[in-house]
Amino acid sequence: DTGVSQNPRHKITKRGQNVTFRCDPISEHNRLYWYRQTLGQGPEFLTYFQNEAQLEKSRLLSDRFSAERPKGSFSTLEIQRTEQGDSAMYLCASSRTGGNQPQHFGDGTRLSIL
């Protein structure tokens, strides 16, 4: 169990640029989740995958946000035309399939928009 891995750890970009983050889940976990955490707040759910299928995406913050998990292993989260308000920590978690399985989080990617 090597844990959930996220890259990069930090991303600084100018407003209007596109950014992409990668998440590698725990290998035997079929479910993968993306959350956003702003300063002083708890994580906020964005979307999740069961294998390669994206089963919930209504909570993505806008149509500038998209996520993929093409082969059911790693996932990417892309933000197009970044805005100042996108500055946050983006967290990935994974779990086994089944009701209320524990979600294990990575250490996140911190995005700063200049």
Added chain:
Amino acid sequence: QQQVKQSPQSLIVQKGGISIINCAYENTAFDYFPWYQQFPGKGPALLIAIRPDVSEKKEGRFTISFNKSAKQFSLHIMDSQPGDSATYFCAASLSGANNLFFGTGTRLTVIP
């Protein structure tokens, strides 16, 4: 709308004391209540979790107390240590759903 309300926002406890963090929820369909610990620059780490069919769960120095009728649950950290200084989040989820609803966090400081 905050689905899970957490208090206090911050807490200072002497080493060896008991730390108590409280959470309340409105949605009676929630059926899974985990607590996470987060250190600066790290992701949340699962501490302990409870389901509403039990009123208490203990793991080492950490205990969850659950009051279904009051729709409240709390985390007790016994014999608090400086290494417990972190931010603690309660959360809740619906049966069959997969997204966790988090509280706003409690920053715990344990003074030596």
